[in-house]
Amino acid sequence: MNIAVIGLGGTGSAALRFLAAAGHKVTGYERFEIGHKRGSSHGNSRIIRYAYPDPLYTNLMTAAFPLWEELCDKAGRDLLVKCGGITFAPDGHPELDATIAALSSAGVAHTVMSSTDAMQRFPAFRFAADEMVVFHGDAGFLRSGEIVEAQVALARDAGAEIRAGVEVVDVRASETDVLVRTACGDFSFYDKVIVAGGAYLPMLFPELALPLTVTRQQITYVGLDESVKGVCSPERMPVWIDAATYWYGFPTDGRVDGVKVARHQMGVEVDPIADDRAVRGSDDDEAVRVAEKRIGGTTGRVVHSEVCLYTNTPNEDFIFDTAPGWGNILLVSGCSGHGFKFTVLLGKAASDWATSDEFCHGLADDRFRLHGHLQP
Numbered sequence: 001m002n003i004a005v006i007g008l009g010g011t012g013s014a015a016l017r018f019l020a021a022a023g024h025k026v027t028g029y030e031r032f033e034i035g036h037k038r039g040s041s042h043g044n045s046r047i048i049r050y051a052y053p054d055p056l057y058t059n060l061m062t063a064a065f066p067l068w069e070e071l072c073d074k075a076g077r078d079l080l081v082k083c084g085g086i087t088f089a090p091d092g093h094p095e096l097d098a099t100i101a102a103l104s105s106a107g108v109a110h111t112v113m114s115s116t117d118a119m120q121r122f123p124a125f126r127f128a129a130d131e132m133v134v135f136h137g138d139a140g141f142l143r144s145g146e147i148v149e150a151q152v153a154l155a156r157d158a159g160a161e162i163r164a165g166v167e168v169v170d171v172r173a174s175e176t177d178v179l180v181r182t183a184c185g186d187f188s189f190y191d192k193v194i195v196a197g198g199a200y201l202p203m204l205f206p207e208l209a210l211p212l213t214v215t216r217q218q219i220t221y222v223g224l225d226e227s228v229k230g231v232c233s234p235e236r237m238p239v240w241i242d243a244a245t246y247w248y249g250f251p252t253d254g255r256v257d258g259v260k261v262a263r264h265q266m267g268v269e270v271d272p273i274a275d276d277r278a279v280r281g282s283d284d285d286e287a288v289r290v291a292e293k294r295i296g297g298t299t300g301r302v303v304h305s306e307v308c309l310y311t312n313t314p315n316e317d318f319i320f321d322t323a324p325g326w327g328n329i330l331l332v333s334g335c336s337g338h339g340f341k342f343t344v345l346l347g348k349a350a351s352d353w354a355t356s357d358e359f360c361h362g363l364a365d366d367r368f369r370l371h372g373h374l375q376p
């Protein structure tokens, strides 16, 4: 088959490599350079975890995890760092209870600890006396920016054509094929087209009025005293999520000095083209305060910060569906700030859809269909 993938972030680069590996003629379009910083997948790390309060996503992780391990094998790189993960909140907090229930019902091994026990086991952290901590070992972080580059390289090696720096401006389907037109003025026809455009997807299909909002999100790396660098390494410190405030963070990642801290809370809505991705001192200040509260031995110095985009659906469920009236165009988007860990699965499911017209790997759930998202 002759297939196009539009958008080579986490999702599109995964779809491209699966299709190329299966021997299809496949072309990947990316409006910027590969690994650029104007989308959602750049940077050094994204949390991967089973621990979701929502069993639908906990179950999807069962399918996604082996695909990440397979990617590490194929690329021969440590793209997944399994340092474990903790979620904590005051005892009895509904998010924490729901997380523990979802882990139990999915059969994922986990340990619930008091704050005192957790600080003994993970000396990097500071918890309040009334907080409870749930740890699970099958969690950690994905090297997101490196993953995009690795997947594109694997796809290229398997014969994919990569058109980086080429913006697609129009996608139109007939009963037999799909026309893809670029800003360079050329056009091509494909049997199937997968559109994984992230924040830029609504611009390609304005007539659909997709219920997507794009927000700017800042991440901050805070410096560490030499004395705590050991306990803040992935060997001794898991990724963490404060379920009561939605602040989260990482151990040192071996790429930037310091620990990364951010908040999973919708930021200011922006236009992905007009926004300059400028970092804000006030966001850094808040991150420094949280790092000081939660991690012993931070220096208060901002080592690095950058801006990334969330593309959000109103209920944070992804979109994975064919475009209305066009069964040969698949739209995949709305990862709502928690999607990187699923991009390999979304890419696999998209590539299987292209060859079978089926929604597989757990993506058949009605919650991913457009009709639900488009309802008022």
Ligand SMILES: Cc1cc2nc3c(=O)[nH]c(=O)nc-3n(C[C@H](O)[C@H](O)[C@H](O)COP(=O)(O)OP(=O)(O)OC[C@H]3O[C@@H](n4cnc5c(N)ncnc54)[C@H](O)[C@@H]3O)c2cc1C
Binding pocket: 006, 007, 008, 009, 010, 011, 012, 029, 030, 031, 032, 038, 039, 040, 041, 042, 045, 046, 047, 048, 166, 167, 168, 169, 196, 197, 198, 199, 200, 201, 204, 217, 218, 219, 262, 308, 309, 310, 332, 333, 334, 335, 336, 337, 338, 339, 340, 341, 342, 343
């Ligand atoms: C600060 C931050 C923290 C996050 N933390 C986590 C986390 O800890 N765990 C987690 O699982 N997820 C996390 N996420 C979410 C995750 O990173 C995203 O869900 C994921 O990267 C989305 O990937 P994507 O492929 O859909 O979009 P993108 O990576 O944005 O890829 C879309 C690509 O399509 C290209 N494109 C768009 N339109 C066109 C066009 N017309 N022609 C050609 N190319 C086009 C764009 O240039 C872009 O490269 C976080 C996101 C942010 C911003």
